[in-house]
Amino acid sequence: MIHEVFMPALSSTMTEGKIVDWVKAPGDKVEKGETVVIVESDKADMDVESFYEGYLATIVVQAGDTAPVGNAIALIAETEAEIETAKQQAASAAAPAAAPSAAPAAAPEPAPVAAAAAPVAARNGRTIASPRAKKLAKAAGLDLSTLTGSGPNGRITAADVEAATGVVSNGAAPVAPVAAAPAAARAASAPATPPPAPAAPGQLIPFNSLQQAVVRNMDASLQVPVFRVAYTITTDALDALYKQVKPKGVTMTALLAKAVGVTLAKHPIVNASFNASGIQHSSAVNIAVAVAMGDGGLITPVLANADQTDLYSLSRNWKDLVARARTKQLKPDEYSTGTFTLSNLGMFGVDTFDAILPPGQGSILAIGGAKPTVVATPDGMMGVKKQMTVNITCDHRIIYGADAAAFLKDLADLLENNTQSLTL
Numbered sequence: 001m002i003h004e005v006f007m008p009a010l011s012s013t014m015t016e017g018k019i020v021d022w023v024k025a026p027g028d029k030v031e032k033g034e035t036v037v038i039v040e041s042d043k044a045d046m047d048v049e050s051f052y053e054g055y056l057a058t059i060v061v062q063a064g065d066t067a068p069v070g071n072a073i074a075l076i077a078e079t080e081a082e083i084e085t086a087k088q089q090a091a092s093a094a095a096p097a098a099a100p101s102a103a104p105a106a107a108p109e110p111a112p113v114a115a116a117a118a119p120v121a122a123r124n125g126r127t128i129a130s131p132r133a134k135k136l137a138k139a140a141g142l143d144l145s146t147l148t149g150s151g152p153n154g155r156i157t158a159a160d161v162e163a164a165t166g167v168v169s170n171g172a173a174p175v176a177p178v179a180a181a182p183a184a185a186r187a188a189s190a191p192a193t194p195p196p197a198p199a200a201p202g203q204l205i206p207f208n209s210l211q212q213a214v215v216r217n218m219d220a221s222l223q224v225p226v227f228r229v230a231y232t233i234t235t236d237a238l239d240a241l242y243k244q245v246k247p248k249g250v251t252m253t254a255l256l257a258k259a260v261g262v263t264l265a266k267h268p269i270v271n272a273s274f275n276a277s278g279i280q281h282s283s284a285v286n287i288a289v290a291v292a293m294g295d296g297g298l299i300t301p302v303l304a305n306a307d308q309t310d311l312y313s314l315s316r317n318w319k320d321l322v323a324r325a326r327t328k329q330l331k332p333d334e335y336s337t338g339t340f341t342l343s344n345l346g347m348f349g350v351d352t353f354d355a356i357l358p359p360g361q362g363s364i365l366a367i368g369g370a371k372p373t374v375v376a377t378p379d380g381m382m383g384v385k386k387q388m389t390v391n392i393t394c395d396h397r398i399i400y401g402a403d404a405a406a407f408l409k410d411l412a413d414l415l416e417n418n419t420q421s422l423t424l
Contacts, residue, residue, distance in 0.1 A: 002086045003052050005036060005074040007067045015216075018066045018209055019073065020045055024056045027083065030076055037073065040209055045328050054078040057086030060094070136161040210297030220359040224274075228354055229401060230391045231408035234416050235370040239386060241419040245311065254303070254315035257287040257342060258422050259414055260365060261306030264340055267407040271339050272398055273362045279398045288338025288358070289318070291325055300358070301325050302338045311423055342367060352389040362399055366391040 007017050018040040024030055035047045036056065054076045061073040072093075075086040133156045137144050140161070147164055149156035199205055207215065238259075242252055264271045264285045273280045285307040288300035301321035303314055324330050340362075343355045346369030355366035370388035377383045390411070394404050414421070 001078045002057065002082055002089060003054070003076045003078070004072040005048070005050070005076060007061070007069050007071050007073050008039065008046075008048055009069045014069055014213075016066050016068045019061050019063045021063055022059060022074075023047075026056055026058055028056050030054055030056050036076075040328070050076060052076055052078065055080055055083055057083040058090045060090055133157055133161045136165070140165045208297060210293060210299065214298050217359050218356060221356050224357055224359075225396045226357050226393050227396050227401060227404075228391055228393050229404040229408060230352065230389055231405075231412055232387050232389050233412045234375075235386045235388050237417065237419045238415045239370070241422065245423065248312060249319075250311055250315045251318060252347075253289055253342075253344065254311060254318045255422065256344065256367065257289060257303050257306050257318070258309075258311050258314055259411060259419075260340065260342060261285045261287055261303075261308075262422070263407060263411040263414055265307040266410060267403065269399055269403050270363050270392075270394070270407045273339070273360055274395050274397050282339040284339065286337050286339045288335075288341040288361075290341060290343040291322060293326065299325050299330070299335055300338055300341055301330060301335055302333075304337065341365070346370065346388060352391055354391060355393050357393050357395060362395045363404070364393050366393070 020038040020040045022037050023035045024037070030036060030050045030053065032051065032053045033049050036050050037048045039046055039048050055078075057075045057077040059074045061067045061071075067073050075090055077083045077086045134144070136142075137156075142161060142165060144156055144161075147156050147160050149160055238255070242250070242255055245255070264287075268281055269279070271282050271285055273282070284305050287303045287306040289303065290298055290300050292298055301318070303309070303317060303321070306314060309317070321330065321334060325335070338358070338361065341355070341358050341364040343364060344367040345353055346367050349369050351371070352368040353366050355364045357364055368389045368391070370386045372384050373387045374382055375385050375387070390408065392404050392408060
């Protein structure tokens, strides 16, 4: 029997995927559950595993090319004798003038979905390596578990084995190196992806996968009736707390996410989302934080259960998420499960701005920069305090002005008068 390997949907917004690398070559034996190909979705690189045992008969979509979700990207034959039939089937399907009935009669109907996507790092603790890397390691008597892989999510490649053994092989079938994702070990220390080369005057640069996802999301946001409410918060107490906890590794992003999470727990309607049948209340407070990517686009890593996670763990989680986001190694649930979003441009000196509501959420909070401001003191005198303006955008179908105002009032009270509770 011949099975099709389809382009999987790796996220709810994915409409097409790009082939990063074929781990298997035509004619290679494929075990059930074994990685066949690496696919780039709109926000991550993921492995696609085979549902069937057999042989990779032919590749329909080559590395570097894209295909719509659900389209066949390769054929797997259960026996070596069927490989040639599978090649003929693929060639017939690719011929523009071929009629649907032109496929060889001997070829059976392809089975449905023949592949599943899963992150490399979540394979029951097994060491993940390319077939060529396994062959080289076996020949050199090298234990693969001792290596740090340079492939997506730490996969060990042939180059890793060659670097460890100092032997460059020429006889094995070549496997295209994966350049889309650096090693997981390097990801933790890399501050950001290097910025792309500046465009030449008059040059048209096509959207990459991540930018295309942003475009789709923004188009969807235009269909939602929203309103915005701004609030000015005095940050002297927040700044004092940050000075206290920064030496312990706490970031301002984690501090703000914790404060927003605690406040959202008291205002569940602001953490809810619109559903055609009613108001969908969230089962957790998951704070998504917008992060600009060095090669263009935007991603929102998610701090899960921000209201219940302690500040120090939250900050460690955030640093890990950002490092892996910049190398496209986040798992889908690490960027698609947010219930409320933060967008902080204050670090760039922006005073105030409006944020666009993400699809599937009820609110997003835009955070401006804090700056010294002359204010009236309770005794009627003038004084200088640092203040920042936050601006919340809400889906007016489920959230009303009073809901947003009450949320912002409680957030301001927490940041101005009760910041020490955030460290408990």
